[in-house]
Amino acid sequence: MIETQFALLQRELWEHRGIYVAPIVIAILMTLGALTGQVSVNGIQHVDVGIVGASNLPENARAAMISGIMIGLSTTFVFAMWILTIFYALDSLYAERKDRSILFWRSIPVTDSETVISKLLTAALVIPLVSFALVLITHLAVFLIGSVWVGVRGGNPWHLIWASAPFFDNWTATLIFMFALPLWLSPFIGWFLFVSAFTKRSPFLTAFLPLAVLPLLEKMIFDTAVFAEAFFVRSVKMPLFIDLQTMERLFEEGEHFAMVADAELSLLGLMDIGGFLLSPGLWIGIVVCALFTAAAIYVRRYRDDS
């Protein structure tokens, strides 16, 4: 049972190499960016030498800046991860029908539920895990480059970089963010799996057209916006963060940066995990995801067009 599930997850990694190739490419780009100073300096031109080390900044501002860079990198990966998840989920049950290998997969003692669940687990666990590993590597690479930079200029990288920011808080927060996002967006993942299981062509259009047309029809016929609001809230208002204004403070540029920055500021400090886990929206979403997943299993089991 467990061994079968591992073999199925392994299969997903073989088949969809983008799961690790995409974050690796981003990791390389970000590290190259750090090498040329792009990631580190952008928008903070008035900060002097050493860039990440920024020895002329007050302690709390330096910590905030390092956290800011970490969070910026994490956010980039989270964003890329979600795009990857969309494409993965849409392809997962469609590709095996398109290349006609589905009968081979079904000739092996694995149930349709096990297969579809392996796809859901890939989207909800494997992709975030791989992305998280690469965020970690990227953080380490970027700050190692920063350390060398600071060290060459005579600064103490331990004091100026590594000891000055809440690394573990930021990593924990990144990990939580990466696992919370697919949970929050799970109704979309379930919908994508379902579309992937039934559509005969173009899973992308089949999945997104209703998301656009449904709210439009609703507006035209009933003059209400239940769907539009549901889609919108689901897409942008994840109840994991305390409030968006605090978030924005982190990314504020220019003169105010040092003033608003707070040494205590870490991504973890901005999260309300209990509130997230208790929010009805999360659980409604998970139920919707479960229904769509069950529908995907049903379609894979009963469809008969091979």
Place this chain on the structure above:
Amino acid sequence: MTSVISARNVSKHYGDVRAVDDVSFDIGKGSITGLIGPNGAGKTTLLKAVLGLTDCRGSLSVLGLDPFRQRKELMQNICFIADVAVLPRWIRVNQLLDFVSAVHNHFSRAKAEELLARTKIPARAKVRELSKGMVTQLHLSIITAIDAKLLVLDEPTLGLDIIFRKEFYSNLLGDYYDEGRTIIITTHQVEEIENLMTDVMFIDNGRIVLDASMDTLPGRYVELLASSENAERARQFKPIFEREVFGKQVLTFEGVNRDQLDGLGEVRTPDIADLFVAKVKGAAA
């Protein structure tokens, strides 16, 4: 002889189309059954029902299991190669072996590797890099290494050249087949399996028109090659089908004693392809 497959009044309709229409048969352990029928006769639908890939009406038992509801248990003991069940093109040979050994209790990786060593298939090659013949070799090697009780082959040699086709069947008999294993084959190349089948089933329009052991065919069916006047006399025995070859009449009889046809021309046992045409066209006439 114990039954591996037992079907009673099995039907599968797609809307108004009766793909399989009230079919009953048994397939015994250790047999090699050729399932023969024209395109659209219902062969593939019947096999899909046997493999638990589609639901059907009536009672169908395969290795004592309900194929649709107990597909996973069934797949521990059934293998199939179908022209349509293609191996995924992105997978590497060694990945395929890893995967099958992880999910299949009855798979011997050592045996599969031994069989593959006899071929020219590289262990790290992707399926997309292999020729069609090699992909079939790969598939057969994997299936031979699975200790399954029933093997279903649906047009396994379609699109292969003659060398691979011959090799396929000789490997099938040499490496795979033994008394404890049962094989069902459908193919358009009837002559290729004529000498290895123990049983034959003809299917047409969703119905079984013949279900017989190969041993019993010479006793049941006889073909007479006669001149036109002798053919006229032979018609009293009610041939099921007639055709003309090089100016001579060929008459196929069912249940007619060979002695009765003595002196009317050349008497022989029809080959499977001719018998099939006789049964299907004769019934339609």
